[in-house]
Each structure stands twice: as structure tokens, then as C-alpha cells.
Amino acid sequence: MLSASSTAVIPSPPARLPDPSAIVLDGLSVRLGGRPILHGLTATLRGRAIGLLGPNGAGKSTLIQTLLGFHRPASGTACLLGEDIRHAGPDLRDRIGYMPENEAFIPGMSAVRFVRYMGELSGLPRAVAIERAHATLYYVGLGEARYREVQTFSLGMKQTAKLAQALVHSPQLIFLDEPTNGLDPRARGRMLDLIGEIRDSGSAQVVLSSHLLRDVEQCCDEVLILREGRIAAVCDLAAERRDDRSFLDLDAVGAVDAFAAALGRRGIDIDRQGNRLKLVVPDRFGVRDLYALAAETGAHIQRLSYRHDSLEDIFLRAMDADLDPAGNASDGKVQ
């Protein structure tokens, strides 16, 4: 219902830190045009920057659009910032920013007017919207071009203008759908830096949907990997990075059996293929200890290299893994 008192302002709730669980998916299924697109997704995502990763057509954009209320779930539900999307009031959308994948602007409107308009639609009073539109465009690097019409912008500038409209009202959760699509390396770097700055500001959580592993790896601390509308993996990248384990890959000759047995007795996980050993060793166990143990058991280490599970490893494993009938990776986690 439309209120006549459109010029009045209502006080905002006190500034809140973003909810630790930005997104909770509870058996979320979506059908579009009669076809099932998302299959019973269940996950809890609480990272400061959450990556939605998956090949084209995996359902990343559909998931975002469903969370924004553009599609009705066929079954299950989801919570954003602690509110069920099926019953959430309009104020939830004031706390959300959205940068769509495709071009989105209003022809004939200058960038500053466009961003101001979107700010006012998100509830900013007129004077505040004007001020924040200018400031946001300066922040994203479009300050000098803010009086130009958006349709005259290059692709990179249009992407940046879309980011500005998603930020202007100071949302707590920002959905960025393929923000680096079509950008040259410099513009891409700038865009990723901006996303990193927003994430580090601590005032908003970011959901970054992309099919580019490097973008997600650079910006995100938690990743949801989708495959054919199902969750292929949920990975806490921050925990992976913090993990106190080292992954070692070595080739040994001599008494390799005895060496492997000795490693096993010390609680070190081994994956052996002939003379090649893949080890997961605790930080307390150094390389010097490893050489000492090899000498002790009569083995000789010929080659040794450190390695970490990159997001690419995790992604490729998730793509190869079998999906259970409920639609999620067999353990729901990839470590």
C-alpha cells in the first residue's frame, strides 16, 4: 500500500554487523519453465566474501535471483541475513545490493542520476542520495565520468556503474553476478580490488558469482561450488589457508616400504603410488625430520616438493565427484 507521507523519514535500525550466516539454504529447489534448475540445495554460508562457483549453466545466477525473490522456490527455503526469503518484509531488500550479470542501466540517464535514483529507491533521503551517488561514483573510479550517460560508457565502466548502484545504499549483503565479465585485465584487477576493499571494510558481506576460479580465489574466503543445479562442494578457503598442515609430494628410492611404515607410525597420512609418496604432515614435522627418518629407515629422498590444494584442485575434484541423489556432493565438503 502506498503511503501519502512519502517525504517522511523513518529511523534506520542501529548499524549492525553483517549476520554471521549470510545465506542458509534449506532444501532449496527451483523450477523454471517446467524444468528443474536447482535441486534441494542445503548449505550454510557465513564467509565475509562467498564465492559461487560453477561452470556455465550450473545455476549460480538462478540461485542469486531466487534469493532476491525473482523466482519462487518449488520446495525448501533459504534465509538471507537471518530472514526467510519467503516471509521477509521489504526492509530485507534495503539491506541487499545486487549487481546483475547482464547490462543494466537506464538509457538517457547520466551515471550520477542513475545511481542517485537507485539510492532513493533504496530509501535514501533525497539529499543523502545525491551526496552518496557522487561519493560512490568517485569511490568506484567513475568520478570524472559521472555526468556522462551510462550507455556511452565502455563495458568496464558500465560494470563499475552497476557496482556503484549496488553499493550506494550501503547494503549489508551484496550479490555480484559475474562482475568481471568482459573486462580487460586492468579493469578486472580494479574490480577485484574494489570487491576486496568492500569485503575488508567489514560493513558488508559479498557474494561473488563467477566461473573464473582466479577471481573467486582472490576475493573469497568461502566457496559454494555448483554443478548441474546441485552443490558439488562447500569449501572454507580461509580455513584451508589457515590450516597448519603441509602437503608434500616426494619420490624415494631404497627401503621405501620401511620409510612409508615409519611415516604411518608417526600419524602422517600417506598416499603411495610406487616410489611416489604424497604426504599430509603436521607443521611440527619439518623437512629435516623427514630426511632423518628416511636415512634411519634406509630410504633416499630424490625429489620433494610442497604443494597446497588450490581452488582449482578443489573445483576439479568437485566436478569429478559423484553427486548423491539429494543433489549434493557425497559429504557436502571438500577439504
Added chain:
Amino acid sequence: MAVYERRYEPYQGPRRPVGGRAWVISRFAWDDFARSRLFLASLVAGAFVPTLGLLVVYLHHNAQALDVLNLPISELIRIDGSFFYLLLWPQHWLALWMALVVGPGLITRDLTGVALPLYFSRPLSRRSYLFGKAAALMALLSAVTWLPVLLVWLFQASLGGRSWAGDSLDILTSIMVSSLAWILLLTSLSLAISAWVRWTPVARLFILGLVSVPSAFAMAVYGITDRPWGLVFAPMLLVRDLRFSLMEDSLSQIGTAMRGGFPSLSAPWTLAALGLWTALGFLALMSRVKALDVVR
């Protein structure tokens, strides 16, 4: 956050109530209208006939001025239904012109720029979005139709006394009802066409065609069947009929002559037919305005 600081800072101040956001759409649409010179020229032109009407009413009641000017205005022109019909008629044409000038761009731009997801990711429903757009156009059309003519009626009522006002309530009803029906019809059709036809010149032709071409069809139906039911397909003739039929008792010979011998539907049927046209327009509009199109 200050512009020169170039850093991201959250906003913690008050926000507007969600219910009032549709007016933001109306305000921005008005700002866009005001950028068009054609629009401003049309708005100024729209003041010409009502100003003339005010002048005639003033002179009609000012014997001194009539003596000075030596004009027999009170004998030539009677302030009755026909007078107000003559004021209203060009204003309704002007409303059609204004709808052609500004209507097609209202939703087309948002569709062309794929901006609807940006609106609907905010606390704005499809209804509030359409209300905002429609309110902008309706306010504009009101400013050139019933508002100026109502002003003339009130001026005449203030000079003519209570008895004239009491006797001329049917004129007032005709001004208001026919204008509002015309405004609603033009709004729904022009918004619907602007949502379906993205090329503005073609959208204008469509609006013009939809409003005027069926009049010929209505005449043809009348010629064949000798019944006025063809009017149902001719919204422009329906509004014309409404103007006449609601002030029928106050029409002088001039007005009756302007009406011609063409038969008409009764006022309730006319209103029902116009309501149907308007509803169809809004239905077509609602089916087009959505955040995303799902490809089946």
C-alpha cells in the same frame, strides 16, 4: 562519506518508508518529461484554451468591460454545457498528444536498458513500479484536461452564483468523469504499448492507431447493423459519447449539433466498455513488466 575521501563507508542514517518509494519513480519520470522541449511546448499550448475560457467567463460577468470593448459576448456565447464541451474537447486531444509524446518512453527505457532487475531487487513490487509510472503520466494528463477546465468551471461558479453551480453539476460530472476515463485509458494503453513495442516512433503509431482506427470500424458496424455496439471497439468515440451524455441536459443547440446523429451507448455501458479497455491495457502491461523473462 565525502567525495574526496574515495573510500567505502556505510550509511547509518534514516531511510524513507517503503510505501513512498513509488513516488520517487513518478518524480524522476516528471524530471525526464521536463527535459523535452516538445513536452514543455505542449504544456504551454495546453494553457491556451482554458485561459481563453477564463477570459470569456470574466468578460461575460463584467458589464463595464463589455461596454468598453463594445462586444456582445453574453449574446454570442452562453456559459453552458456546450461552452464547457468546447473547452474540454481540445484538451482531450491535447492529452492524446501528450500521451504520444511522453508515454512510449516511460517503460521502454527500463526494458531497453534491462533495468527492471535493479528496480525489483529493491523493496519495490511490480504494482508500485507501475503505480509510479502511471501516476506520473496521469498527473501530467490531469494538468491538461480536467484541472484547467475545472478551474474555469469554478471561476464561472464563483461569478454565476450558487444557483448556476447547482444547475451545472452535470457539467462538472462530465468534465471529471470523461477526463478521468480518458486519462486512465490513455495511461493504460500507452504504458502497455511502451512495454511491448520498444521502438518509440512505432509505439506512438500503435497508440494513435489503437485509439483512432477502431472509430472507423465502429462506423462500419453501425452502417451494416444500424446499431451502436461497434462503439465498444472505439475508445475515442466512447469518451466523446461520455462527454456528451453526462452533460446532455446542459447542451445548447450548438452542442447537440456537434454530437451529430450518430447513436450512442448509455453512460453505464460506455463506462463499462472503457473500463474493459483500460483493464486489458493494464493486464498486457502486467504480463510484460517482470524482473526476468524465463525462457521455456
